[in-house]
Amino acid sequence: MSFPTASKNQPSRDLEAFPNPEPGRDYTIRINIPEFTCLCPKTGQPDFATLHIEYVPDGLCVELKALKLYIWSYRDQGAFHEAVSNQILADLAAAIDPKFMRLRAEFNVRGGIYTTVVVEHRQSGWIPPEPVSLP
Secondary structure, eight states: OOOOOOOOOOOOOOOOEEEOSOTTSOOOEEEEEEEEEEEOTTTOOEEEEEEEEEEEOSSEEEOHHHHHHHHHTTTTOBOOHHHHHHHHHHHHHHHHOOSEEEEEEEEEEETTEEEEEEEEEEOTTOOOOOOOOOO
């Protein structure tokens, strides 16, 4: 019997991008990553989180496989919730320079405490469109 071999993909901090197919339109891309893990820098135990990323692209969009490998690269890294959330946002913003980006990191309970960290990036001068309220 033959079993499939493991993927040759490895964790990577290299984020890739592709051209925004509709650069003249403000639209929102939402990405949910339910399996984020890093290590507690105090105990070395794993921390688990769901990452919610939403952004309004400018000229570039983040490539999802590269994003997956990037997120995977945190698996064995010790990081405080606040630090890792801000680092991920900073790296994504540097890679694609979106008009707006928000990262909400919802960490699982640890010692009876849930932590959610919300960080944002906004291009200088960008004004969001007026929301539409439908009946």
